[in-house]
Amino acid sequence: MNLHEYQAKELLKKYNVPVQEGIPVDRADAAEEAYKNLKVQFGNNFAVVKAQIHAGGRGKGKIQGTEQRGVAVGKSAEEIKTIASNILGGTLVTIQTGAAGKVVNKVLVAQDVYYPGPNPVKEFYLSILLDRSKGQNVIMYSTEGGMDIEEVAHNTPDKIFKEWVHPSGGLQPFQARKIAFNLGLKGEAFKNCVKFVINLYNAYVGLDCAMLEINPLFKTADEKIIAVDCKMNLDDNALMRHPELEALRDISEEDPTEVEAGKYNLNFVKLDGNVGCMVNGAGLAMATMDMIKLSGGEPANFLDVGGTANATTVEAGFRIILKDPKVKAILINIFGGIVRCDRVAQGVIDAYKSIGNITVPIIVRLQGTNAEEAKKLIEESGLKVQSAILLSEAAALVNKAVA
Amino acid sequence: MSILVNKQSKILVQGFTGTEGTFHATQMIEYGTNVVGGVTPNKGGTLHLDRPVFNTVAEAVKETGANVSIIFVPPAFASDAIMEAANAGIELVVCITEGIPVQDMVKAKLYLQGTKTRLIGPNCPGVITAGECKVGIMPGFVFKKGKIGIVSKSGTLTYEASDQVAKAGLGVSTAVGIGGDPIIGTTTREALEMFMNDPETEGVVMIGEIGGGMEAEAARWYKENGKKPVVGFIAGQTAPPGRRMGHAGAIVGGAEDTAAAKMKIMQECGITVVSSPADIGVTMAKIIKK
Numbered sequence: 001m002n003l004h005e006y007q008a009k010e011l012l013k014k015y016n017v018p019v020q021e022g023i024p025v026d027r028a029d030a031a032e033e034a035y036k037n038l039k040v041q042f043g044n045n046f047a048v049v050k051a052q053i054h055a056g057g058r059g060k061g062k063i064q065g066t067e068q069r070g071v072a073v074g075k076s077a078e079e080i081k082t083i084a085s086n087i088l089g090g091t092l093v094t095i096q097t098g099a100a101g102k103v104v105n106k107v108l109v110a111q112d113v114y115y116p117g118p119n120p121v122k123e124f125y126l127s128i129l130l131d132r133s134k135g136q137n138v139i140m141y142s143t144e145g146g147m148d149i150e151e152v153a154h155n156t157p158d159k160i161f162k163e164w165v166h167p168s169g170g171l172q173p174f175q176a177r178k179i180a181f182n183l184g185l186k187g188e189a190f191k192n193c194v195k196f197v198i199n200l201y202n203a204y205v206g207l208d209c210a211m212l213e214i215n216p217l218f219k220t221a222d223e224k225i226i227a228v229d230c231k232m233n234l235d236d237n238a239l240m241r242h243p244e245l246e247a248l249r250d251i252s253e254e255d256p257t258e259v260e261a262g263k264y265n266l267n268f269v270k271l272d273g274n275v276g277c278m279v280n281g282a283g284l285a286m287a288t289m290d291m292i293k294l295s296g297g298e299p300a301n302f303l304d305v306g307g308t309a310n311a312t313t314v315e316a317g318f319r320i321i322l323k324d325p326k327v328k329a330i331l332i333n334i335f336g337g338i339v340r341c342d343r344v345a346q347g348v349i350d351a352y353k354s355i356g357n358i359t360v361p362i363i364v365r366l367q368g369t370n371a372e373e374a375k376k377l378i379e380e381s382g383l384k385v386q387s388a389i390l391l392s393e394a395a396a397l398v399n400k401a402v403a
Numbered sequence: 404m405s406i407l408v409n410k411q412s413k414i415l416v417q418g419f420t421g422t423e424g425t426f427h428a429t430q431m432i433e434y435g436t437n438v439v440g441g442v443t444p445n446k447g448g449t450l451h452l453d454r455p456v457f458n459t460v461a462e463a464v465k466e467t468g469a470n471v472s473i474i475f476v477p478p479a480f481a482s483d484a485i486m487e488a489a490n491a492g493i494e495l496v497v498c499i500t501e502g503i504p505v506q507d508m509v510k511a512k513l514y515l516q517g518t519k520t521r522l523i524g525p526n527c528p529g530v531i532t533a534g535e536c537k538v539g540i541m542p543g544f545v546f547k548k549g550k551i552g553i554v555s556k557s558g559t560l561t562y563e564a565s566d567q568v569a570k571a572g573l574g575v576s577t578a579v580g581i582g583g584d585p586i587i588g589t590t591t592r593e594a595l596e597m598f599m600n601d602p603e604t605e606g607v608v609m610i611g612e613i614g615g616g617m618e619a620e621a622a623r624w625y626k627e628n629g630k631k632p633v634v635g636f637i638a639g640q641t642a643p644p645g646r647r648m649g650h651a652g653a654i655v656g657g658a659e660d661t662a663a664a665k666m667k668i669m670q671e672c673g674i675t676v677v678s679s680p681a682d683i684g685v686t687m688a689k690i691i692k693k
Binding site for chain 1: 478479502503504505506507508509510512513540541542544545555556557558559560561562563566567570583585586610612613614615616620636638639640641642643646647648649650651652653657662678679680681682
């Protein structure tokens with residue numbers, strides 16, 4: 001589960017990780033208020049308005065139909081209010097959102113951290129994630145902050161450092177010191193960075209993050225180390241032990257059909273193609289998508305109905321897939337093991353009759369327990385449903401349907 | 404021969420008396436698997452499915468001599484169950500549970516280091532040696548006895564492959580579902596190595612999916628050590644980057660873990676890669692019969 005920047009920063013503060021302070025608001029006049037409060041608190045005329053969406057590239061992205069950037073600096077209450085009203089309710093298009101963009105419902109009015117001081121400011125990069133091959137968490141960091149880290153990794157791999165954390169003892173102080181040294185920090189900034197890294201790692205573990213990225217990690221002119229931006233992704237499997245984090249979920253950021261599928265415990269991912277599919281098992285579902293493509297179609301979705309495909313789940317699956325007007329055919333691919341194919345077939349027939357006006361061809365491939373009985377049931381139902389037993393037969397039927 | 408489990412294996416069911424445990428233990432017993440008992444804390448001393456229930460794995464091992472365990476414990480307690488089994492000296496632990504928090508598995512994986520315990524899974528269908536022993540949730544009848552080993556990250560795709568292999572006139576020695584989570588006990592390479600060393604296995608079907616580097620690791624090992632034909636398939640050729648496709652580990656993170664990248668590496672290492680899942684069985688038959 002992804003969090004917004006403002007949510008992630010609130011959580012980091014609970015772990016004593018210093019962040020760029022800010023106030024989230026959903027109205028332009030509230031943004032003006034927030035600016036005034038920040039000005040009193042920090043004595044700085046500058047402030048930043050940051051669009052809150054689940055995608056990166058906000059600073060370079062623009063609100064559709066305008067020149068307004070998703071992150072912009074202002075130096076008066078009036079200016080902040082104007083920027084906020086330009087952004088709020090608009091659709092922000094960034095390199096990560098795709099052409100459709102994302103509607104901005106909230107902005108974070110944040111303190112300006114580039115204030116002057118005795119020393120130069122500096123931007124770094126730091127993230128914590130799981131190294132799957134080692135089975136350990138790894139801290140990735142770089143002196144090249146504020147930019148696209150994948151580009152840095154590609155162009156100058158020697159500027160990316162990695163520090164693996166042993167699961168038994170956790171992050172050790174010497175490792176945090178090594179990170180601060182490698183970032184070239186000295187004196188107060190060095191001490192602050194060591195504390196920052198240790199507290200950030202505690203937050204990563206304590207919140208069960210799947211990924212935690214601070215970009216830029218920032219050294220201020222007065223030697224503070226703070227998180228200016230934060231991308232936090234939580235481990236969905238661990239949400240059961242963090243009910244308070246589950247409450248931070250922003251459904252408006254998710255595809256509405258995916259949200260609806262979730263209500264029926266269906267695992268659904270919306271894609272762009274013309275052949276819908278409904279499959280039991282994630283691996284077989286991906287394989288079915290691949291087969292649709294090889295048969296000349298394009299998969300319209302990923303849908304795993306799980307181990308207990310029945311009339312209710314099949315009907316919900318049908319209704320969700322049929323919402324997409326681009327769908328020209330639907331392939332149901334069930335390998336019956338514990339679940340009997342004839343029951344699934346009956347489920348398909350019942351769902352079909354219950355929905356009534358399905359105009360696209362339906363191809364049902366049922367294999368495994370009672371596959372022959374299932375085929376017979378479907379053929380005798382009188383419905384416009386084509387049935388197959390072998391995967392290759394189903395592929396041929398898909399090919400015919402999209403031709 | 405075969406690998407991992409056979410007629411001699413003595414199976415213990417952790418989470419024995421729960422709904423899932425009861426259902427699948429019954430199926431395993433019907434298949435002919437030697438289920439010697441189960442563990443459910445605070446139900447020790449009772450009988451379930453005509454077999455003794457114990458409070459702890461250690462006690463169950465002492466009383467029954469069990470050397471394999473299968474875990475049907477809810478996600479919040481599953482990593483603890485894995486460690487308990489390892490602590491009791493169980494040689495092979497098969498964890499079916501889906502949805503275990505990643506950080507729990509980081510700890511459990513470390514705990515297993517230096518023990519004699521091998522873990523299969525979590526989030527997997529289990530292991531089956533055709534006609535001898537089923538330690539998992541797969542439909543037993545699909546696995547006709549034969550000489551092809553199957554290693555797969557996916558459940559239903561394993562059944563699909565086994566069915567195709569049987570229809571092509573070959574059949575299965577052992578099928579191992581290694582699981583679709585980011586951290587799993589036994590890797591593709593380790594399963595492949597066991598099959599290479601098993602005299603009863605003449606060819607291997609290797610099924611992977613997007614995410615992680617296990618298939619590439621297995622392929623590189625195969626290039627140096629392979630002595631039997633391998634047919635490979637990678638699910639998720641059409642999966643968009645950055646999206647999780649059902650399995651917690653099935654997500655394209657970079658250029659290296661896409662289906663296309665994995666298929667290329669496998670091909671370069673001498674594995675016969677099929678792009679359609681419908682071609683797994685026929686392709687294996689062609690190679691074996693040559």
